Amino acid sequence: MFQNIGEIVLLFWRTLCALPFAWRQRQKIFDQFFEIGNASLLMVCVLSFFIGAVISLQTGPVLVERGLASAVGGLVGISVAKELAPVMMAILIAGRIGSAMAAEIGSMCVYQEIDALRTMNINPIHYLVLPRMLAMAVALPLLVVFAILVGWFGGAVVAETNSHIGVPFAAFFDGLRDTVDLKDVANGVFKSFCFAVIIGAVSCHQGLMTIGGPRGIGRSVTKAVVNSIVLIVIFDYVLTRFLLK
Amino acid sequence: MNNSDNNSGVSLQVRGLRKSFGGQEVLKGVDFEVQRGEIFVVMGPSGSGKSVLLKHLIGLETPDTGEILINGEAVEPDKIAAKYRMALVFQSGALLNSLTVGENVGLYLTEHRLKPPEEINRIVAEKLQAVGLTDATDKMPGELSGGMKKRVAIARALVVEPQLILYDEPTSELDPLSAVVIGEEIVELKNQIRVTSIVVTHDRELAFGVADRIAIINEGRIVTIGTPDEVKRFDDPLVQKFLRADFKRETQTSNL
Numbered sequence: 001m002f003q004n005i006g007e008i009v010l011l012f013w014r015t016l017c018a019l020p021f022a023w024r025q026r027q028k029i030f031d032q033f034f035e036i037g038n039a040s041l042l043m044v045c046v047l048s049f050f051i052g053a054v055i056s057l058q059t060g061p062v063l064v065e066r067g068l069a070s071a072v073g074g075l076v077g078i079s080v081a082k083e084l085a086p087v088m089m090a091i092l093i094a095g096r097i098g099s100a101m102a103a104e105i106g107s108m109c110v111y112q113e114i115d116a117l118r119t120m121n122i123n124p125i126h127y128l129v130l131p132r133m134l135a136m137a138v139a140l141p142l143l144v145v146f147a148i149l150v151g152w153f154g155g156a157v158v159a160e161t162n163s164h165i166g167v168p169f170a171a172f173f174d175g176l177r178d179t180v181d182l183k184d185v186a187n188g189v190f191k192s193f194c195f196a197v198i199i200g201a202v203s204c205h206q207g208l209m210t211i212g213g214p215r216g217i218g219r220s221v222t223k224a225v226v227n228s229i230v231l232i233v234i235f236d237y238v239l240t241r242f243l244l245k
Numbered sequence: 246m247n248n249s250d251n252n253s254g255v256s257l258q259v260r261g262l263r264k265s266f267g268g269q270e271v272l273k274g275v276d277f278e279v280q281r282g283e284i285f286v287v288m289g290p291s292g293s294g295k296s297v298l299l300k301h302l303i304g305l306e307t308p309d310t311g312e313i314l315i316n317g318e319a320v321e322p323d324k325i326a327a328k329y330r331m332a333l334v335f336q337s338g339a340l341l342n343s344l345t346v347g348e349n350v351g352l353y354l355t356e357h358r359l360k361p362p363e364e365i366n367r368i369v370a371e372k373l374q375a376v377g378l379t380d381a382t383d384k385m386p387g388e389l390s391g392g393m394k395k396r397v398a399i400a401r402a403l404v405v406e407p408q409l410i411l412y413d414e415p416t417s418e419l420d421p422l423s424a425v426v427i428g429e430e431i432v433e434l435k436n437q438i439r440v441t442s443i444v445v446t447h448d449r450e451l452a453f454g455v456a457d458r459i460a461i462i463n464e465g466r467i468v469t470i471g472t473p474d475e476v477k478r479f480d481d482p483l484v485q486k487f488l489r490a491d492f493k494r495e496t497q498t499s500n501l
Contacts, residue, residue, distance in 0.1 A: 024358075108341070116339040119303050120353045120405065121326040127356065 002207070004227075005123025011129065011208070012201045013207070015153045018130045025131045032135035036097050040143060047092060048147035051084050052154030059154040060158070060165035072165065072187070074179025076155035082179055085147040086188045087236055091194035093140055094228035098203035101132055102224035106217040114208070127202055133200035140196035141189045148185060152176060191239050195232050249260075252323065254282045254441030255316050255329060255408045257302070262311035264297060271297050271467035274311070282429065286452045289462035290487060295445040296336070298462070299411050303333050305393075305498040319348065326398040329409065332402030336414040338394035340386040340401070346373070347382035350400045389393065392423035399430060410442040416451050424451060431455050449488060461487065 022029065055076050063071050105128055108114050114124050152173075159167040167175075206224035210216050262275040271294045279285040289295050300306040302313060304325035312319050315329055325331065353367040354360050360368065373379055377394040394455045395415060402410055412431065428451050434440055435448035446452055452459055453473045455499060461471040461484050469479045477488065 047395050092432070094457055108254050111342070112335050112337060112339040115300075116333070116341070117334060118305060119333045119393075120356070121332065122356045 008201050008205045011125070011205050012197065014125050014131075014200070015129050016132050018126050021126050022130060022134060025126065028127075028131035029135050032131050033061065033139050036135055036139040037143070040093060040096055041146075041163075043092060043096065044089060044143050044147050048080070048085060048151040049154035051088055052080050052151030052156075052231035053158040054077055055084070056158040056165065057162060060162060060167065060213055064167070065163055069165075069167050070165050070171065070175045071179075073137035073175030073177075075155070076080070076159070076172075077122040077180040080151035080155065081148045081188045082191075083184050083188070083236075085144050085151055086195060088194040089144050089147050090192060090199065091229055092233045093136070093143070093196075094199045094203075094225055094232065097136065098199045098228050099221045099225050101200070101203040101206040102210075102221045103217055104180055105204060106210035109208060109210040110213060110217060120173050124127055129200075129204045129208075132204055133197065136196045136200040137193060137240065140199070141192045144189055144192040145185070146169070148188060170172075187243050188241070191236065194235060194239060198231045198235060199228045202231060205214060246329070253408070253439045256281045257441065258312070258314040258317070258410065259298075261301070261313050262298070262301060262313070263309045264294075264301065264306065265309055271465050272301075272308070272311075273466070274430045274460070275467055277460055277467055277470055278501075279441060279443060280457075282435065282441055283457045284435055284442045284444065284455050286444045286446060286456035286459045287462055288447060288449070288452050288487070290447065293358050293462045295447075295462055296343045296467040297355045299333065299413050299443070299445050302409075303331050303411055306399055309343065330407050331404050331409045331411070332405045332407040333411045334395065334415055336401050337416055338348075338386070338391075338398040339477075340394060340397055342386050344386075345382065346378070346386065346389070346397050348383050348398060349386065350404055353405050368404060369400075372403045373397075375403065376400045393418070394424070395419065397429060398414060399427075403434070406438070407440055409416070412442065412446070414446055414448075415444065416446065416448045424448065427451075439457065461489075471481075 020042050037092050056072065059075050063075065077244050108128070117124050117127060129237045156172040159172045183188060203224040206227070208222040210220040248375075257279040259275055259277050262272050263270065264272040275298060277426075287295050287298065297306060298472060301308055301322070304322040307322045313322075313325075314320070315325070320324065339387070341352070344352065346371050347366070348355070348370055352367045352372065354365045354368065369382065370379070372381060376399050377391060378396055378400065381389065381393065381397065389397065415427050415431070419427065431442060431444060431454050435442055444452070456473055458470060458477045459473055461468045461476065463483060467475060468481060468484055476484070
């Protein structure tokens with residue numbers, strides 16, 4: 001396990017060192033960026049709408065019962081912006097995009113395509129890892145901004161339409177504006193940037209470590225998703241603790 | 246980056262090469278020399294260490310002990326590809342499945358930005374024509390037959406203008422006609438650009454048809470090296486058995 005962590009850190013460092021070559025790979029970065037956004041936008045919409053809705057549904061009646069109707073918007077707003085949107089979107093992207101990255105690079109490993117790159121003196125980190133990691137680091141925070149807005153909207157819809165809550169749209173967003181600061185949204189976006197780096201590094205590392213045939217690829221995909229999620233949850237705690245100061 | 250001043254082949258010396266994987270020794274002290282512009286064939290049964298040897302020659306593996314000298318100079322494995330223009334034609338072709346045939350062939354030039362795009366397109370068309378695949382530029386590797394994939398891999402190798410070209414089982418999985426075409430291409434490349442070629446194979450017809458010299462490898466050791474005639478005459482039961490092995494179905498007499 002510690003060897004894996006060391007290798008992931010080394011891969012991340014090598015990718016950082018390759019950053020000056022990013023402009024050369026701009027077409028691949030754009031392709032990956034489009035792939036991540038195009039593949040995930042609808043899912044992000046649906047997921048974040050219902051996350052906001054369910055938080056509103058769970059907390060709304062309890063708060064209204066205690067005369068705290070004005071706090072519904074703030075509570076939904078802060079929990080979606082700081083915690084739920086970054087973590088849930090990171091988990092979604094780890095499953096949807098991280099697995100695809102590990103599978104693609106893994107199959108390139110198994111079918112000697114990466115060896116072929118090396119024989120042509122083409123660095124696989126520049127050619128494969130850098131575009132994926134950069135695209136992920138830009139796309140996930142943008143998706144999270146989108147998810148936060150849709151999540152708030154989902155919460156507001158439920159707050160207004162549910163008979164046990166009955167907080168109007170305007171009142172919901174007034175409460176939200178009073179509680180949620182731009183710093184809170186930036187907090188969530190920063191977290192999602194860190195998660196994007198974790199997903200990119202873990203998925204590319206698992207892909208590059210693939211050995212064997214189709215079973216090896218399957219194993220790499222599973223490991224990439226599970227390890228990404230475990231690291232996301234651990235880093236979520238660490239980052240939250242750090243950002244609370 | 247590359248030794249572009251030298252367009253002819255390189256000479257190669259391998260000294261005391263040893264390699265183990267998980268405690269199992271695959272190469273047990275391999276020594277040989279390849280002259281500039283020579284076609285050197287390495288033959289041996291499956292699992293004898295031929296492909297591992299090839300990977301060492303192009304820097305994809307690092308030996309446990311021993312060294313590889315190119316033009317008389319010892320080179321670190323990870324610097325071989327940067328210092329010399331080399332190409333490996335993989336057994337499977339190893340074409341990038343997400344790229345078209347044309348993009349695969351031009352990949353080296355595109356990634357190293359060695360030529361403008363129009364010039365790359367011209368070179369790609371020229372190399373594909375050289376291997377008889379003029380119409381395949383826009384096809385994906387998945388649409389090609391095994392023989393076509395190998396020819397595209399050779400075209401991709403040619404784009405590098407290699408000083409050393411390595412072939413890993415170039416005729417495996419090919420029909421006899423395609424195998425002959427590949428053999429002819431190996432010889433023609435040597436004659437045209439004086440490239441040094443190392444061919445790993447267990448195809449006896451290809452080996453004796455193209456080789457200037459042949460090495461027989463068995464269980465990680467070179468058993469003999471010589472011209473095709475010398476190897477044929479080499480008095481060793483194992484070599485003779487390998488060279489003469491043939492499948493004969495006994496004629497069955499039936500009383501029915």
